[in-house]
Amino acid sequence: MTFTDDDVAQLYDLTNPWAAEQWPGDRFYHALVMAAGSVLDVGCGTGQMLHEARTRGHRGRLAGIDPDVAALRRARRREDVEWVEGKAADIRPHREFDLATMTSHAFQCLLSDEEIRLSLAAIRGALRNGGRFAFETRHPQARAWEQWAVGDSGDIAFSDGRVLRMRYRVEARGDIVELIEVTALADGTVLREDTGSLRFLDVEPLNAFLAEAGFEIEAQYGDWSHGPITLESKEIVTIARAA
Structure with a gap:
């Protein structure tokens, strides 16, 4: 899918x-x-x-x-x-x-x-x-990335009828935070993973x-x-x- x-x-x-x-x-x-x-x-x-x-x-x-x-x-x-x-x-x-x-x-x-x-x-x-x-x-100082890896987004009703959830995996290295955004169906089926970084x-x-x-x-x-x-x-x- x-x-x-x-x-x-x-x-x-x-x-x-x-x-x-x-x-x-x-x-x-x-x-x-x-x-x-x-x-x-x-x-x-x-x-x-x-x-x-x-x-x-x-x-x-x-x-x-x-x-x-x-x-x-x-x-x-x-x-x-x-x-x-x-x-x-x-x-x-x-x-x-x-x-x-x-x-x-x-x-x-x-x-x-x-x-x-x-x-x-x-x-x-x-x-x-x-x-x-x-x-x-x-x-x-607020260390926002520590909250991103906790839990998921909850149910998101997508336009085509699918119910989605989003979650993150994060790793901080100095002032750079690397993150993987995981988009999945409500049953846990992963649709895609997008990798990015923030300074x-x-x-x-x-x-x-x-x-x-x-x-x-x-x-x-x-x-x-x-x-x-x-x-x-x-x-x-x-x-x-x-x-």
């Missing part, structure tokens, strides 16, 4: 619906997007954030870039947004956007120092002087990379309610300005 890349993209939307009224993180980004004249969503995935912005009346330029072809197929169901296949480092430096975003912890997919440097340089090059880059990364940067090295790329920290929060970063924070939510 197959479970395709297109199925994975659909499952992502089922398990991570964009809802600014319900989720504080979605509300945080929605406000920024709606206030910006032009927006580039880096790692846009299935495009839910930009779809919603257009539906809610955003009239400016909206563009998304992502290397996942199946996710972009879902994004391209809406044709009044620009969709580009590629990684963050592939962005052309035209200095034409007011706001760049990386939502859903996409920044953590940048693993090496070189990849972070190239990606930040490209994002800076896409922004006008004074433009803003908003993104979040999980604070390493957990602390505040100081993260801000050093931003400064090196020509960004100044405008604001940095430990939660989606604009609270400060504390010893209990689970997130590092950053708005950086292109200097």
Whole structure:
């Protein structure tokens, strides 16, 4: 029984619906997007954030870039947004956007120092002087990966009638966490396993990379309610300005 890349993209939307009224993180980004004249969503995935912005009346330029072809197929169901296949480092430096975003912890997919440097340089090059880059990364002190390996997702009703469950196997090595996402039927039959890695940067090295790329920290929060970063924070939510 197959479970395709297109199925994975659909499952992502089922398990991570964009809802600014319900989720504080979605509300945080929605406000920024709606206030910006032009927006580039880096790692846009299935495009839910930009779809919603257009539906809610955003009239400016909206563009998304992502290397996942199946996710972009879902994004391209809406044709009044620009969709580009590629990684963050592939962005052309035209200095034409007011706001760049990386939502859903996409920044953590940048693993090496070189990849972070190239990606930040490209994002800076896409922004006008004074433009803003908003993104979040999980604070390493919260050790989120320890919870991912506990239990499974519970039943997920898929569009074709199948009942699915998801679980993770994880291994932390320094600031890199390697994970295998297992998608299975409710009876335990494994449909596919997807391997990936995430990098957990602390505040100081993260801000050093931003400064090196020509960004100044405008604001940095430990939660989606604009609270400060504390010893209990689970997130590092950053708005950086292109200097």
